[in-house]
Amino acid sequence: MARPQKSPSTRREAHVGGVPIRSLPKVSLHDHLDGGVRASTVFELAGEAGISLPVQSARELGEWFAEQAASDSLVDYLKTFELTVSVMQSADALTRIAREFVEDLANDGVVYGEVRWAPEQHTDAGLTLEDAVQAVQDGIDEAEEASDASGRSIRVNQILSALRQGDRSYEIAQLALDFRDEGVVGFDLAGPEDGFPPSRHRDALDLLAGEFFPVTLHAGEAAGPDSIRGALLDGRALRLGHGVRIAEDLEQVETEGDEVHVRFGDLARWVRDREVALELSPTSNLGTGAIAAWGDRIEDHPFDLLYQLGFCVTVNTDNRLMSRTTLTREIARLVEAFDYDIDDVLQFQLNAAAATFLPVEQREELIDLITDGFDR
Numbered sequence: 001m002a003r004p005q006k007s008p009s010t011r012r013e014a015h016v017g018g019v020p021i022r023s024l025p026k027v028s029l030h031d032h033l034d035g036g037v038r039a040s041t042v043f044e045l046a047g048e049a050g051i052s053l054p055v056q057s058a059r060e061l062g063e064w065f066a067e068q069a070a071s072d073s074l075v076d077y078l079k080t081f082e083l084t085v086s087v088m089q090s091a092d093a094l095t096r097i098a099r100e101f102v103e104d105l106a107n108d109g110v111v112y113g114e115v116r117w118a119p120e121q122h123t124d125a126g127l128t129l130e131d132a133v134q135a136v137q138d139g140i141d142e143a144e145e146a147s148d149a150s151g152r153s154i155r156v157n158q159i160l161s162a163l164r165q166g167d168r169s170y171e172i173a174q175l176a177l178d179f180r181d182e183g184v185v186g187f188d189l190a191g192p193e194d195g196f197p198p199s200r201h202r203d204a205l206d207l208l209a210g211e212f213f214p215v216t217l218h219a220g221e222a223a224g225p226d227s228i229r230g231a232l233l234d235g236r237a238l239r240l241g242h243g244v245r246i247a248e249d250l251e252q253v254e255t256e257g258d259e260v261h262v263r264f265g266d267l268a269r270w271v272r273d274r275e276v277a278l279e280l281s282p283t284s285n286l287g288t289g290a291i292a293a294w295g296d297r298i299e300d301h302p303f304d305l306l307y308q309l310g311f312c313v314t315v316n317t318d319n320r321l322m323s324r325t326t327l328t329r330e331i332a333r334l335v336e337a338f339d340y341d342i343d344d345v346l347q348f349q350l351n352a353a354a355a356t357f358l359p360v361e362q363r364e365e366l367i368d369l370i371t372d373g374f375d376r
């Protein structure tokens with residue numbers, strides 16, 4: 001088996017309050033399967049499948065992914081996903097990639113994760129949607145079992161994404177319901193946000209709402225508050241995939257001295273007061289231009305503004321391969337930018353634990369596990 005790729009965060013261990021961030025129990029809510037494949041695995045599987053690669057080694061391939069993703073060109077960025085998805089067309093490949101995905105999370109100190117992916121992109125070589133979901137579940141099961149034996153236990157569930165630009169969302173919603181008690185806990189819409197609103201997928205979203213099945217939608221990343229409105233009204237989303245542009249519904253009103261007052265729009269007030277979790281992904285949000293209105297440095301990210309105002313903020317990776325990141329690294333970047341202490345980091349994890357799509361008993365267990373881990 002290929003060795004795990006060295007991630008930037010493992011070269012120089014990041015700390016908060018003297019504690020290695022990696023050792024703290026963490027929750028990952030927004031993490032794409034096809035964006036979190038090991039470069040070494042893509043290299044190996046592409047070789048086996050005769051898929052031509054732009055580079056000669058696994059190490060160079062890792063760099064290629066990061067360069068393409070940082071190139072400011074959407075076409076170059078999408079090429080990276082074309083490549084990972086192209087090696088994820090067999091049950092064996094999906095099982096292996098899901099297993100390694102969970103291993104990498106466990107090694108990063110994640111104790112619970114929800115992995116999202118779009119089954120409709122994995123049927124090119126003849127897999128059925130059901131076989132694809134089962135193959136991913138098999139990989140998750142294997143890794144969970146191994147994690148128990150290693151003493152770094154992790155639990156992971158699936159979120160099935162349908163493509164916004166596609167026309168298979170009803171089928172994918174039905175698929176998610178079919179696997180409801182078999183590892184699938186949520187539904188998502190991914191793909192181009194602008195021009196493809198949730199209202200295009202009303203049948204799927206009505207079906208899920210009628211079955212009381214949890215939904216999180218990408219919204220407030222590539223489009224603004226109207227997209228978030230659509231996710232909440234048409235999608236009945238319980239969480240927002242990024243949702244960072246909710247900050248556009250806040251108006252900063254300067255008063256005397258350096259005291260800053262903020263006026264809330266009705267939408268922002270709803271999202272904050274109803275504690276709709278924001279699946280923020282700092283490095284990715286910078287890379288995709290989601291926070292361009294605020295600036296282009298991590299310090300410009302409205303993460304801290306939203307946190308200080310009482311929004312339910314969570315920290316996520318989005319695409320670990322393309323952003324060359326880990327959950328530890330994302331937290332480390334925020335700690336450095338905003339001078340957070342360990343209690344802040346604990347709060348982000350408690351927010352995420354409470355926002356998981358687990359039944360409430362399991363959420364309470366997770367909250368206890370995290371609290372105990374931070375206490376130690």
Ligand SMILES: [Zn+2]
Nearest residue numbers: 032218241318
């Ligand atoms: Zn995403």
